[in-house]
Amino acid sequence: MTQPFFIEVGCEEIPARFLASLSRQFYLNLGEELQSSGLRNHQAQLQTAYTPRRLAVWIDQILERQPDREEEIVGPPVKAACDAQGSYTPAALNFAKKFGGAAEDLYKVTTLKGEYIALRRKIAGQSAAEILSGIILRAWNRMELPRSMKWDESGFRFIRPVRWLVVLLGSEVIPVRLGEVASGRITRGHRTLGSQAIELQRADGQAYCNLLEKNFVLVRTEARRERIQAGLRQQTPEIKSQAVEDAELLEILVNLTEFPTVIRGEFNRQFLELPREVLVTVMRNHQRYFALQSGDQGTLAPGFLAVANQDQDRDGLIRQGHERVLRARFNDALFFWRHDRRRSLADRLEDLQHITFHAKLGSYHDKTQRMLRLADPLCEALNIAPLKDAVRAAMRQAKCDLNTDLVIEFTELQGQIGGRIAQAEGQDEMVWQAIYDHYLPLGGSDSIPRDLTGAAVALADKLDTLAGMFAIGEIPSGSRDPYALRRAGNGVVRILIEKQLSVSLQLLQGKALESFELNADAGRTAEAELRRFFSERQESYFQAVNDSASRDEKYPMEEIQAVLQALEVVDALHAASDPYRAWVRLQALHQIRTDQPVIFVQAAEVFKRLRNIVQQAGGIHEWLNQTPHLDDVYPEGIEKALYRQISAITLPTPETIQQKEYEDYLLKTAQCASEVEKYFNEVRVNDPNPDDRKRRLSFLAWATVQLGRVADLGRLSI
Amino acid sequence: MPETIASQPPAEFSATGLNFQDLCARLQAYWAVQGCIVQLPYDLEVGAGTMTPETFLRVLGPAPYRVAYLQPSRRPADGRYGENPNRLYKHIQLQVILKPPPADIQALYLQSLEAIGIDLKAHDIKFEEDNWESPTLGAWGLGWQVLLDGLEITQFTYFQQCGGQDLDPVSVEITYGMERIAAFLQNADSIYDIRWNDCWTYRDVRLDDEVQMSVYNFESADVEKLWQHFNLCESEAQKLLASEYPAARTPLMGAYELCLKCSHLFNLLDARGAISVTERVAVIQRVRRLAVACAAQWNQLKKTN
Secondary structure (H helix, E strand, C coil), X not given: CEEEEEEEEEECCCCHHHHHHXXXXXXHHHHHHHHHHCCECCCCCEEEEEECCEEEEEEEEEECECCCEEEEEEEEEHHHHECCCCCECHHHHXXXXXXXXXXXXXXXXXXXXXXXXXXXXXXXXXXXXXXHHHHHHHHHHCCCXXXXXXXXXXXXXXXXXEEEEEEEECCEECCCEECCEECECEECCCCCCCCCCEECCCCCHHHHHHHHHHCCCCCCHHHHHHHXXXXXXXXXXXXXXXXXXXXXXXXXXHCCCCCEEEXXXXXXXXXXXXXXXXXXXXXXXXXXXXXEEECCCCCEEEEEEEEEECCCCCCCHHHHXXXXXXXXXXXXXXXXXXXXXXXXXXXXHHHHHHCEEECCCEEHHHHHHHHHHHHHHHHXXXXXXXXXXXXXXXHHHHCHHHHCHHHHHCHHHCCHHHHHHHHHCCCCHHHHHHHHHCCCCCCCCCCCCCCHHHHHHHHHHHHHHHHHHHHCCCCCECCECCCCHHHHHHHHHHHHHHCCCCCCHHXXXXXXXXXXXXXXXXXXXXXXXXXXXXXXXXXXXXXXXXXXXXXXXXXCHHHHHHHHCCHHHHCCXXXXXXXXXXXXXXXXXHHHHHHCHHHHHHHHHHXXXXXXXXXXXXXXXXXXXXXCCCHHHCCCCHHHHHHHHHHCCCCCCHHHCCHHHHHHHHHHHHHCHHHHHHHHHHXXXXXXXXXXXXXXXXXXXXXXXXXXXXXXXXXCCC | CCCXXXXXXXXXXXXXXXXXXHHHHHHHHHHHHCCCEECCCCCCCCCCHHHCHHHHCCCCCCCCEEEEEEEEEECHHHCCCCCCCCCCCEEEEEEEEEECCCXXXXXXXXXXXXXXXXXXXXXCEEEEECCEEEXXXXXXXXXXXXXXXXXXXXXXXXXXEXXXXXXXXXXXXXXXXXXXXXXXXXXXXXXXXXXXXXXXXXXXXXXXXXXHHHHHHHHHCCHHHHHHHHHHHHHHHHHHHHCCCCHHHCCHHHHHHHHHHHXXXXXXXXXXXXXXXXXXXXXXXXXXXHHHHHHHHHHHHHHHC
């Protein structure tokens, strides 16, 4: 026999951002608890619906009673349970009696600990009505809550107060308590439009939804979403105006209302003088309105769409109210904008002396000067010398919006406001866009500066912050990263890779550190810490790429490690601190290893053979550069031949970094296989003659480094 | 108001909507019926009604309490020389504390809106998450901002901790922004156009005050003297808190008032731009230490009494 089951937990408004996840947890937990209790009937689907004021779950059928089951109980060990004749001792008989059995029910089992006696007993299933309360409480208590609260003497905790509870099995109320709230059959409608005492006769989800709809509650999220979407279309009948698409805002509004109605409002065209970002931030983030834009140009129209928690705007009062609030906010912003425009952006540079960047690192004026010092080396390293003037102009003004009224009011628009002021002043497009973009990227999925001028300013800003913070020992560790330095580091790596900029980070970070005038020891420490930090940031970038890639497009961890640990760190080029090169090397390595496994194995074996001998003799560093590596150092024969072959394998130049060239590099490494074979057959490395031995080990060290530049091939499994 | 865009000329004396003082009286009367003591505003400068002893100290400990009071709240940095139609250096809150909160508290609150003439069926009411935390008071709570047609008219908070002490029972704090509600009821685009009574406007009553205090807060307050005041108040409060008195004669309120003065002086220094970002945290800590010590002493006294 089965019965329908229904539960609704009524709450004061649950925050929109947590609603979907709480509902889902409750639904999944209930499903699991019903399953493990044996009440679940697999013909029936568990269903869920929610609004800010309620979490509901129902199912058409659960079993009225758990199935009976058998359980094995293990008793005393055989040693104690049986006497010498093999008959049961009083201990065994007592055990049987205790669990409602007799001597003939006993049998022997072998466990890991030895032989024991045991018996089976039948356990009669309990009725759903008896066990549902426990099931519900377990499901409820297993929810992972964000910051929770107490509201009454019971001390019961939830994200907001629980105020009513409906629990029905068939047409019966199942008694359960959540804190001081006891279950019943009375639910509530919309706060101001519906009845506050609606009786539910049966555990019927569909009837519940219908009844609540009559009381101005759309319990199903799809129903609220559809009503909003229909309203958005309906309120913009003209082809030219459209609500700016915004799935995130839509979900917030779905989770903020029980009966959403779209209301269109207008604002004075004069407000369009404000930067678009300000208008959109006020409408979207502060007021939760959809902005309107004219279809073709994407320019904003002087109107908005608000979503009210009401069935209609009978007297137009809601529209009037929303329009007045927006007018007040826009008036504030316009006041700020016009006030800010009274001075030129560049003119504000001196003001930055009064804005502290960090107590130990000076003001934003100091920071600007440091960024400017990075302009030349950065532009040269990035090969964008012609942009130098634009970069410097943007750097000079990048932080100048920090004391504008608009940025003080809308902190999240820093950079963008400065960019817009520079644009309104008629500054060069490259310059204002670079000011606008230089905080980017703000997160993993955020965009990066649109052009190279912006990229250079963004890099200088982030490199300066990192160098400064590392110089004063503010190094992120574990979950401690109060200055979001990892985000800045990720930004540097992303910009370099995605803009395809090949540059040595070590060189740049060295330049950035110069401004802080550390003594030699402290300088070395900071540099080493930064190098480690950037290596982690690169790894994290590669992992992020992996995370979003499909399963067979992921880069194996050992390949990432091998690329980041390439032996190039040993020599002066430091290309392992060049994120873009590392990225290309990873792709080349992955390509060869996947498509031409035989070639890869050959290359890796060549590498390992050369390296192993040097390692046994004391290591690469011991022997590197013990002899000059010149053609006439090597005697004719295999030694000269192999030297020539390996020294002919060259790396791509910075101008022409291409994956193909790195692949060639690996191919040529593999092609050394027969010569290497011959070398070891003909040459005795550990020759009794010390000069020969030195020359040969030094050669092998050099060759290992030479062939390990794409990746530390020794780290890879073959 | 220069450079302000209005949809219509400011309503001079529109007949609709309660005037400001009637609005204040109506809401106080409403909460009086709910069993609240109607207290007078606290006679010291505070940044919010939460800081007065009627909230900060009364929410501590187990004794039930219900109180409602208007509280002028001073936020020096919010001053705009009377030029901005929506911002004030000093605004007026109606603060309601219910300890413990009744189960129908939200309904009671909504009825208070009806009591001042708002037809709930004709407007859009939302309770939107807004958690409250005051590092200066060592206090936090969870709750909402109440939006009436998109206008934030009330902060509604279940206090969980105050002065660093876990609260048991918890209290509900309802804080109405009186100017906003009045402007809404009177359909006024500027706070200064609000009718205070039927003869005078908010402008008549308060504009000069806003202008003069903005000049003082932003320009003429003497930073060095403010720091001296701050240090004096702090050390005197510390002395009071450390001194040994018989429980019945403990000058706790003296210490707490000095702590409130520190808090206001901090706000003034902040408006003068005299506190750097890094200093900020440390100064807040100093005020917080006093507030937390007062809360602990209050709890101690209530236990021994």
